[in-house]
Amino acid sequence: MERTNNFTKKQEGAQFNWNCLPYPLKWHMSQKAHPFHALMSSHAGMRRALNLWPPFLFSGITVLEISDDFRHAKIRLKKKLLTSNYVGTLFGGSLFAMTDPFYMIMVMKNLGKGYIVWDKRSEIEYVSPGKKTVFAEFHLWDADVEEIKREVEASGKYLKWFEVEIKTADGKVVAIVKKQIYVRKSAA
Numbered sequence: 001m002e003r004t005n006n007f008t009k010k011q012e013g014a015q016f017n018w019n020c021l022p023y024p025l026k027w028h029m030s031q032k033a034h035p036f037h038a039l040m041s042s043h044a045g046m047r048r049a050l051n052l053w054p055p056f057l058f059s060g061i062t063v064l065e066i067s068d069d070f071r072h073a074k075i076r077l078k079k080k081l082l083t084s085n086y087v088g089t090l091f092g093g094s095l096f097a098m099t100d101p102f103y104m105i106m107v108m109k110n111l112g113k114g115y116i117v118w119d120k121r122s123e124i125e126y127v128s129p130g131k132k133t134v135f136a137e138f139h140l141w142d143a144d145v146e147e148i149k150r151e152v153e154a155s156g157k158y159l160k161w162f163e164v165e166i167k168t169a170d171g172k173v174v175a176i177v178k179k180q181i182y183v184r185k186s187a188a
Contacts, residue, residue: 043068046105059083059094064135070109073102073138077166079130090130090174095166096122099136099177103162106140107148107181114186115152120159121180130174136166148183157184 043066050056050063060083065074077083077090077098085091100119108117144160151158159180166175 043070046070050101055097055100059091059097061094061098070106071140073106075099075102075136075138077130077134077136079133087129088131090134092124092126092175095126095130095134095175096124096177098134098166099138099164099179102136102138103140103164103179103181106138107145107160107183110140110145111148111183116182116184116186118182119179120182123178125176127173127175130166130168132168132172134166134168134174136164136177138162138164152183152185157182159183 047063047066055061056063060078060080062076062078063073064076065072067073075098077094079090083091083094099122104117104119108115111117144162148158148160151160159182162179162181164177164179165173166177167173
């Protein structure tokens with residue numbers, strides 16, 4: 001076999017050689033344990049790791065709370081010069097990013113290792129201009145977990161929608177984000 005530009009030549013054609021990828025990227029290609037898995041197994045470790053995660057760290061996003069049972073999380077996006085857009089309001093991409101992994105992580109942590117959990121779809125509705133620091137609070141209720149387990153057991157997989165409001169400290173809604181989570185039983 002002759003190697004050429006990250007591909008392994010075979011008689012039937014070229015096939016991508018996954019070993020050429022950098023170590024961290026290989027882990028993102030599946031739900032195998034991330035190198036920082038031990039750090040992120042506790043709620044406090046998860047909060048610290050997410051606060052150092054470059055998409056949050058460099059976007060003014062801070063994880064303020066993650067409950068010890070992974071059923072509640074509170075996130076803040078500070079209004080500053082670097083988090084503002086051309087017209088001086090909060091950058092829409094940062095508003096969207098502050099909601100990205102939480103429902104997936106919360107569902108994954110509450111269902112355990114017997115399930116595969118992925119973000120499937122996201123939608124954002126901008127309600128009012130983000131002129132101040134904003135917050136998002138995520139809740140995963142017992143009824144949500146039971147519904148997911150019941151539906152996966154019945155049909156093998158399930159798509160569950162969650163909704164979170166992004167608000168200022170005084171309660172003004174800036175955006176509403178909907179997240180669809182895909183869940184199925186793990187093969188192993």
